[in-house]
Amino acid sequence: MLLFAAAGLSLLFCAAPPTQPGPAAGPVDGPSTPQPRPKVLYLTQSAGFKHAVLPLSEQILSDIGRTSGAFDATVTQDSAQISAANLATYDAVIFYTTGELPMDETQKQALLTFVKGGKGFVGVHSATDTFYQWPEYGEMIGGYFNDHPWHEDVTIRVEDRSSAATRHLPAQFSLTEEIYQFRDWSRDKVHVLLTLDPASVDLSGPRVKRTDRDFALSWTREFGSGRVFYTALGHEPAVWQDDRFQQHLLGGIRWAMGK
Numbered sequence: 632m633l634l635f636a637a638a639g640l641s642l643l644f645c646a647a648p649p650t651q652p653g654p655a656a657g658p659v660d661g662p663s664t665p666q667p668r669p670k671v672l673y674l675t676q677s678a679g680f681k682h683a684v685l686p687l688s689e690q691i692l693s694d695i696g697r698t699s700g701a702f703d704a705t706v707t708q709d710s711a712q713i714s715a716a717n718l719a720t721y722d723a724v725i726f727y728t729t730g731e732l733p734m735d736e737t738q739k740q741a742l743l744t745f746v747k748g749g750k751g752f753v754g755v756h757s758a759t760d761t762f763y764q765w766p767e768y769g770e771m772i773g774g775y776f777n778d779h780p781w782h783e784d785v786t787i788r789v790e791d792r793s794s795a796a797t798r799h800l801p802a803q804f805s806l807t808e809e810i811y812q813f814r815d816w817s818r819d820k821v822h823v824l825l826t827l828d829p830a831s832v833d834l835s836g837p838r839v840k841r842t843d844r845d846f847a848l849s850w851t852r853e854f855g856s857g858r859v860f861y862t863a864l865g866h867e868p869a870v871w872q873d874d875r876f877q878q879h880l881l882g883g884i885r886w887a888m889g890k
Contacts (some may be wrong), residue, residue: 651794657890669702669722669888675709678730679760684868688755691871695881702884710734715741722874722888723751726758727865731765743767747855751887756865771854772861774816780838782866785829787848790823795882796860797824797848797881800875809866810848812841825849825862848874849879851886860887 674693675685676741689706695701702722705712710732718724719739734742760776762768770777784807789800810827827846827858834844849862860883870876 637743644686646843668700669890670720671696671702671704671723671725671751671884672712672718672721673704673706673725673727673887674708674710674712675706676710676732677711677728680729680757682729682757682866684866684871685727687868687871688865691877692725692880695877696884699881701881701890702888706710709737713738713742715744718745718750720740721745721750723753725753725755725884726761727755728761729757729764730760739765739767743771746857746859749856749889750890751857752859753855753880753884753885753887754859754861756811756863758861759811759863769815771859773850773852773859774813775823775841777812777814778838779809779811780836780840781783781832783807783832784811785810786828788826788828790826794824794851795886796851796862797882798878799878799882803828806864806870806873806875808864808870810846811863812839812846814840816847817846818845819852821852822846823847823850825864834889839841846869849883851883858887860884 664770672688675689677685679737693704693706696704713724713734724742724745754772757776759774763775784805786803786805788803789797792798792800792802810832825848827848829844829846848864852859862879862883864870864879
């Protein structure tokens with residue numbers, strides 16, 4: 632009896648103390664869900680002059696969005712895609728267009744509402760050669776094409792190097808391109824990013840119509856709660872293949888989307 636009692640007493644003193652409860656384990660994080668990329672609708676319909684560079688522009692714009700991860704582009708040559716229901720799925724609309732596109736009043740209002748409601752609009756090159764008979768469009772984009780006096784190597788000045796569309800550029804640079812001038816355009820209604828250096832061209836030609844020597848080539852503006860970015864560049868295939876232009880366009884699209 633004493634032996635068993637001693638053994639029991641030994642076991643009592645040698646037993647491990649009761650385990651105290653530890654801190655509760657936190658939730659286990661699962662794999663994160665990738666955020667969908669912003670979407671842009673790229674319209675390249677021509678109701679007037681049709682630029683030969685359009686197919687190349689469609690390819691490069693899509694590549695820019697994919698490789699940068701900034702956006703996914705839907706390319707169309709059909710302005711029927713401009714509708715309230717369809718635009719609701721996009722973050723910005725990009726026009727490389729000409730002429731009076733076959734859009735009815737409902738479609739036009741849908742585009743204005745889309746931009747004024749906080750989305751983005753981007754115009755490339757001849758987007759200002761579009762909708763002369765729709766004044767609200769001209770107001771939105773900032774002006775209308777009024778001839779191209781030069782198609783040569785020119786010097787372009789960067790007026791705002793803090794913009795996402797220009798911060799990669801030097802204070803001035805040379806480019807061989809078709810150069811637009813504009814009517815119904817005023818510097819006090821837009822924020823100018825790029826402008827032509829008038830000393831780099833002949834101003835005495837008969838196609839030169841601006842007497843103020845103010846030949847802006849890219850600008851931004853707010854339109855309602857939305858953002859508008861325009862670049863007059865983009866006529867030449869070599870320009871589309873130029874990394875400077877690609878970064879300029881990418882930065883402008885990002886800005887227009889509020890990114």
